[in-house]
Amino acid sequence: MLRDETEGHLRSLAAEAGGAMNLPSASRSTAIMIIVAVGMLAPAVAQEVFRHTITGEDLKVLETSQPTGRDSEAVRTFLNTGVNPYTEVKLHLSKGEETFLSACSGCHGHFGEGKIGPGLNDAYWTYPKNKTDKGLFETIFGGAQGMMGPHQDLPLDEILAVMAWVRHLYTGPIEEAEWLTAEQKTVFKQFAQDKQPCAGGAHQRADAGSGEAKSENTSC
Structure with a gap:
């Protein structure tokens, strides 16, 4: 629960920092650190689709x-x-x-x-x-x-x-x-x-x- 709340808070901050590249350097650094923190909290997500060698079905x-x-x-x-x-x-x-x-x-x-x-x-x-x-x-x-x-x-x-x-x-x-x-x-x-x-x-x-x-x- 605490992890979910923390991740939600960080995501909100990251969203607010959407224009990070236009911010002064100090603020931009903070925004980047927030984005990195969100990435570290995120669980593993399979972007590749892995398929059974014989049947071709999704291995999930x-x-x-x-x-x-x-x-x-x-x-x-x-x-x-x-x-x-x-x-x-x-x-x-x-x-x-x-x-x-x-x-x-x-x-x-x-x-x-x-x-x-x-x-x-x-x-x-x-x-x-x-x-x-x-x-x-x-x-x-x-x-x-x-x-x-x-x-x-x-x-x-x-x-x-x-x-x-x-x-x-x-x-x-x-x-x-x-x-x-x-x-x-x-x-x-x-x-x-x-x-x-x-x-x-x-x-x-x-x-x-x-x-x-x-x-x-x-x-x-």
Whole structure:
């Protein structure tokens, strides 16, 4: 209730400051701060329409997702743009790996190499739209064919972390990694798993430029 009253008050002030750009600098700064405050109070709103990979039906993400993890800055950005802010952000990779190993590796392998489910770490995608963050999210959240059921049981923020980890495992040509920005492509290094059984971190990544394998400690 208090939040509603506060938000209403701030919106009223922001409306009164509609001509902010014509105000003196001090008043203009105050108006801008009010507008920013209103934006911070606003809950996540999905501007993108997310659709089931097979049926095309609206997934109604905000209605069907877990209540926790909806209001992170990353989720708000993703719901508005369809772009995952966690891609190649090291801080979120460990959480993504942890969830991937518990929820995804049984079918897709520890490194996304594929088992009873398709591989996720190369340039081939069963559903081509999975090359985009929006498409991959739709397949994870809504499910697909075969044994791939929906993962609406995972908080949205956690799904973004899993997606970041899947992208981190990529071994294909960098020019085909549509989810990477031009800047990210210049520094991205393809993942190269150790051929030994997973035993707690014996992985390497191949340098994108030289192809030289470099050690990387990653738990599994």
